[in-house]
Amino acid sequence: MIPFGQRLALAVSQKKNPVCVGIDPRAGSLPESLKPKSGASLESIVESIENFSLEIIDAVADLVPIVKPQSAFFEELGPLGLVALHRIVRYASQRGVLVVMDAKRGDIGTTAVAYANAYLGSGAPGTVAYSPWGADALTINPYLGADTLEPFTQRCASSGSGVFVLVKTSNPGSSFLQDQRLEDGRTVSETVADEVESLSFATRGALGYGDIGAVVGATYPRQLEAMRARMPSTWILIPGYGAQGGSAQDVKLGLDARGLGAIVNSSRGIIFAYEQSRYEASRWTESVRKATLEMIEALS
């Protein structure tokens, strides 16, 4: 199994762009043709959400290297939603797109092992690279400590998968802990960044990037630039582009001169593009494709 950091570099190079499409579906925002009728059963709502997600994958699979389903919007639908999420991940893999599961998991010891086993690995059943959820990568939370990252990094090594550790998130309140300065002069997010870089450096491949990535929001461009320099071996997953306010100029600060080293996520701006007046609402999959192409163009 080729390590995740190298598979991601290959995918970004082949598709010639770093765009990650965030699959964040909600029943209330679905296009008219898929919107559940009022009073629809949960089963039929989940079916609509699943069809919407599969059509998005169809619309972007030949364009982008990676997609990012947001687990929360499927968990919100109860166990049926998770059944749908499982099919969506498999479908994206079949269509040749990498999948980073955005679930922000984190726990200690054997519980972290269980999360790692659950999500990391998109190989066939019976192989060491198999996991029941079949994602290529997973977002994880560092609050519990550096020791709690180990079960994930071990699983990455054995299954050719990756993680993106939360470093600096895109929300207004991310300063609450992440920007606090410690006695050694580093901030909390810099402390996490140094740990991540150390882990990723140890796994870096031919193109210089390892398998342990970091999440750094587009909404704090100066910090993104500083984090790019601080973590030279680390893939950065950049949320916050578009709807949350990050511009193309901002996110380019996360890319190296070859256009590698970062993937840039857009969710609402792409999947609900049909809501924008410049697209035709009735042809929503076309608007997904157009919005993706526009984002690729803006970042090139």
Added chain:
Amino acid sequence: MIPFGQRLALAVSQKKNPVCVGIDPRAGSLPESLKPKSGASLESIVESIENFSLEIIDAVADLVPIVKPQSAFFEELGPLGLVALHRIVRYASQRGVLVVMDAKRGDIGTTAVAYANAYLGSGAPGTVAYSPWGADALTINPYLGADTLEPFTQRCASSGSGVFVLVKTSNPGSSFLQDQRLEDGRTVSETVADEVESLSFATRGALGYGDIGAVVGATYPRQLEAMRARMPSTWILIPGYGAQGGSAQDVKLGLDARGLGAIVNSSRGIIFAYEQSRYEASRWTESVRKATLEMIEALS
């Protein structure tokens, strides 16, 4: 709907103990009568895990106020595992036991809203206190910032549910961030604790405790004692008792003079009690009950 902090106080008072039974099942540790045969299908493994969990609930429902399923061990089984988890939560509620879902969720904005909607609320379908997963409370992670706790606290208020925010976890590496001292003199975990106390104080009921709890591990007794004093309105969920090393003397530091203010979790020490030589391995549900009664006795 009675607020969670008061429902928990009532349950602890009625059962006359603060024991929380952690439902952390793994196929490899199931008692002989339930252990899946080698080569068993995933369906049959999940069925064994579900039956094991339901029997644990039967064994402890009349003894303890609350149980804590660990989501990771169900996610590890793929979507079928989540279907089983859903039934287990419902069953515990039917048996009159409160449920705190240990999922350590955390995200920003509308994604946090989705997690809150998913888990918080054990009322009937169609009511404001309904959630598809139907838990009374959820563990959440504060790394993303104080603003990301708001969607959860709002949902707690509207649905009579609660959260336990990770403050100081029981693992050896929890010092990595949590014990770091900031420029204002507080540690990271103290900063989180102060935010939690402020949120819980605002929701405190007749017995003095609110709906926004904290996780503080039994493995750092001096910090537990300090956190008890620092968060006088806050329910503390104490992991780390028994198998992880926390003693009865240690965890009593989290309780107030009335025996309220904390719940003490034990997982392996209770659910896999049959593995200990002082119990009869063949009568595993009896060992669950005996181990629970011994823990209640030790804490009284």
